[in-house]
Amino acid sequence: MAGGLRVVLVGTQHPGNIGSAARAMKTMGLHQLVLVAPERFPDPDAWALAAGAVDVLDAARIVPTLADAVADCQLVLATTARRRSVPMPEFDPRTAAGQLRGEVEAGAAAALVFGRERTGLENEELQLCHGAIRIPANPDYSSLNLAAAVQILAYEWRLSGLAAASGGGPGSEPATALPADDPGAAPDPDDRPASHAELEGFFGHLAALLEQIDFHKGKAPDMVTQRLRRLFLRARPDPRELRILRGILSDTQRQLRSPTGQ
């Protein structure tokens, strides 16, 4: 899948919601749909509710895990409703749309992730995301239907494009909330945030070293792992920086095997 914004629905329970989401997407000009382990799909209910957006459904990609869905994405934002135990940067829909627009205009792939109707995203899935989007709903009743949440985000995505096309007006976002590379630097294939797969390679390498130096000392590694992931996702390393970090890990491992100079 090339650049652009994709909508990723994780573990959707009701196929009708997939159809309604496809319709909501297309009304706002979005066409890339990825389904992560949907409970029932393909299913006639999905096609019935898609109305004139059956082309979006027909082209939907089905993958087994969220990691597969976002492997090539440089920015992954997830809508979340309930309180999360995974701390992460949080954006309102408008700001999020501006961020995603910025990535996509720069030629990257980005993803807008929606969890299961009842239970949302698992913590391990949230940890694959760079940030969370909170729709500012009624605190006494914040239960948006899945397609309704897709509709709001798709609407803000479309507005962000119209604002960009018109040169930005009142209400348009300067899109600078996430750290960005130096503007004006010479073009360089490494001048981009690392992909999801590159980051996971680094996290795996780091986890291996932590085991090797007995960092966790018998305790569960989850909390430390979460904090480290969060720190590095926030920094959005570029490939060059990841190579330095992995070089440090490799040289450390080499020294642990045959310590010299001590």
Add this chain to the structure above:
Amino acid sequence: MAGGLRVVLVGTQHPGNIGSAARAMKTMGLHQLVLVAPERFPDPDAWALAAGAVDVLDAARIVPTLADAVADCQLVLATTARRRSVPMPEFDPRTAAGQLRGEVEAGAAAALVFGRERTGLENEELQLCHGAIRIPANPDYSSLNLAAAVQILAYEWRLSGLAAASGGGPGSEPATALPADDPGAAPDPDDRPASHAELEGFFGHLAALLEQIDFHKGKAPDMVTQRLRRLFLRARPDPRELRILRGILSDTQRQLRSPTGQ
């Protein structure tokens, strides 16, 4: 019916859409629903799709004509999709929400009107409205589901209230653009970016380890050091994260002195 904003659904064909619209309303804090000559209502489909918004349905008022529904309203805006033959002022959803908010804050009653699923509003009905709202949809496929249109307008209505409450004007943000921890979490002395001195302590420690593992291999360390500093400064670690990073450095150094388990 007193002041406030009411949602008026005219001639709705599918009762399920009435239920979904009620749900969309309540998620954004709207409760006044008026149904003009619905084709099938009450109907179990409406209650099934209202989910937790059955109170909105229970309190819905049913009237025979749009004129009855808006008789006491000072501002009546209608969403329209197709080209209208009735010339009238046209607003985008955000501007419309601002207009309606202004009326309601001044104590008046206002109405947001949605036409029939297939055929919209009759010209005589449009003539009862002060203006039309056009949702900026995909020109190639602008067919929003009724509840989806209600959701977008209700969302903009809610945003207009949050902007007013925070003292912001049009285009002001609900203040979540920068990465933040869960709001409402207990105050924590570590919930702040690390100080300059804390960061320098970490950079010094990291430099020492890089020497120890012979990372630079005789080359000048400046370029790598600069890149690493830039990466970590960009992430703005908090003191807790720095403690984890320094713990990793310390444990690595300890293992280098007396490697075990290799």
